[in-house]
Amino acid sequence: MPEQKSPPPLQNATLCQIGFVTRDAGRMARKLTEITGIPAPEPILTDGFEKARTLYRGNPSQATAKLIFFNLGQVALEIIEPIGGPSTWREFLEKHGEGVHHIAFTVKSTKTAAGELSGFGIPPVQSGVFEGGSYVYCDSEKDLGVILELLDSTTG
Amino acid sequence: MPEQKSPPPLQNATLCQIGFVTRDAGRMARKLTEITGIPAPEPILTDGFEKARTLYRGNPSQATAKLIFFNLGQVALEIIEPIGGPSTWREFLEKHGEGVHHIAFTVKSTKTAAGELSGFGIPPVQSGVFEGGSYVYCDSEKDLGVILELLDSTTG
Numbered sequence: 001m002p003e004q005k006s007p008p009p010l011q012n013a014t015l016c017q018i019g020f021v022t023r024d025a026g027r028m029a030r031k032l033t034e035i036t037g038i039p040a041p042e043p044i045l046t047d048g049f050e051k052a053r054t055l056y057r058g059n060p061s062q063a064t065a066k067l068i069f070f071n072l073g074q075v076a077l078e079i080i081e082p083i084g085g086p087s088t089w090r091e092f093l094e095k096h097g098e099g100v101h102h103i104a105f106t107v108k109s110t111k112t113a114a115g116e117l118s119g120f121g122i123p124p125v126q127s128g129v130f131e132g133g134s135y136v137y138c139d140s141e142k143d144l145g146v147i148l149e150l151l152d153s154t155t156g
Numbered sequence: 157m158p159e160q161k162s163p164p165p166l167q168n169a170t171l172c173q174i175g176f177v178t179r180d181a182g183r184m185a186r187k188l189t190e191i192t193g194i195p196a197p198e199p200i201l202t203d204g205f206e207k208a209r210t211l212y213r214g215n216p217s218q219a220t221a222k223l224i225f226f227n228l229g230q231v232a233l234e235i236i237e238p239i240g241g242p243s244t245w246r247e248f249l250e251k252h253g254e255g256v257h258h259i260a261f262t263v264k265s266t267k268t269a270a271g272e273l274s275g276f277g278i279p280p281v282q283s284g285v286f287e288g289g290s291y292v293y294c295d296s297e298k299d300l301g302v303i304l305e306l307l308d309s310t311t312g
Contacts, residue, residue: 008193015228018174018259020301031299034276037164072171074230099301100256103174120190143187145176145255 009116010105016151017076017104021093025081028098029068032077036070043068045083046130054128056086063087063126078104088126088137088147102137104149110136113150122148165272166261172307173232173260177249181237184254185224188233192226199224201239202286210284212242219243219282234260244282244293244303258293260305266292269306278304 022028029040044067046052054061062085070077080101082090092101107113114124114136125139125147133153140148178184185196200223202208210217218241226233236257238246248257263269270280270292281295281303289309296304 008189008191010191011193013192015231018256022301028300031276031296033164035164035166035273035278035304036169037167075171096252096255097301099252100174100259103256117191120187122191140187144184145178145253148191 006116006119009113009120010107010148013105013107013113015075015103016106017078017102017149018100019078019080019102019104019147019149020099021080021082021089021101022098023081023093025066025068025079028079029070032070032079036072038070038072040068040070046128048085052128052130054085054087054126055124056088056126061085061087061126063089063128065089088139092141092147100146102147102149104135104151107150107152110134110150110152114138117148117150162272162275165269165276166263166304169261169263169269171231171259172262173234173258173305174256175234175236175258175260175303175305176255177236177238177245177257178254179237179249181222181224181235184235185226188226188235192228194226194228196224196226202284204240208284208286210241210243210282211280212244212282217241217243217282219245219284221245244295248297248303256302258303258305260291260307263306263308266290266306266308270294273304273306 033040046064054063064083066081068079117138122138122140126137136150138148189196202220210219220239222237224235273294278294278296282293292306294304
């Protein structure tokens with residue numbers, strides 16, 4: 001049966017975030033504050049599996065990370081320091097070194113958009129929930145060299 | 157003499173672009189068109205040294221690249237396929253593989269902002285001119301894992 005392709009999954013989606021992985025979120029945040037003048041907010045420690053329901057490559061994961069967000073208007077810079085458990089953050093950091101791990105788009109439904117992206121050869125690699133929303137990372141690494149994140153919240 | 161630090165060089169600067177390096181601009185552009193629905197514009201071939209006045213690590217360079225821009229509103233995605241000559245594009249691609257090479261900010265004066273960033277340990281690595289503006293890539297790789305680009309044009 002021929003593969004059914006949906007309309008473009010990110011049609012009219014808004015680019016809302018650029019996510020950096022790092023070995024030291026504090027160091028990267030201090031440099032960003034120096035050059036942008038934006039004070040670094042307090043780091044957020046992500047929840048473990050019990051609360052975040054993190055799935056990584058199909059399996060529950062205790063993936064946690066320290067996050068620091070810099071709001072630049074329409075777009076936020078997210079600094080991610082992997083802490084525990086297997087995750088796309090840690091995998092990417094070990095493979096490529098520090099740098100941009102993902103670009104994120106706000107969508108109406110992460111589940112719908114992730115299903116559609118799969119039809120274009122970009123399957124989910126990690127997903128979870130947080131206070132106020134949910135996310136899915138989709139594995140566009142072979143196509144773009146970075147991950148695509150789908151977010152159904154505008155808070156991050 | 158203690159180093160004189162300027163105000164934050166990117167204070168109130170607008171994030172305008174995310175730049176990807178790739179070995180095949182056409183392939184990456186086709187995938188972006190599939191998932192965003194945005195038609196890929198014709199590639200642009202950058203000028204050689206005679207016109208672009210490209211400096212790379214202090215020396216004139218015949219650095220050229222094929223560029224394809226996707227306009228996502230405030231932010232453009234720039235796809236860069238290095239063609240000839242030594243460049244930060246080729247260096248980054250060889251070191252990290254495909255992925256995000258830079259994030260770009262629109263500033264009033266690339267020369268002024270580049271001088272200020274140098275004072276924060278982020279020196280120029282490549283610069284040049286194009287029709288309607290000029291750019292400076294500043295070497296923030298050790299701090300952010302990617303390059304910072306300063307642009308004094310809003311056209312790209």
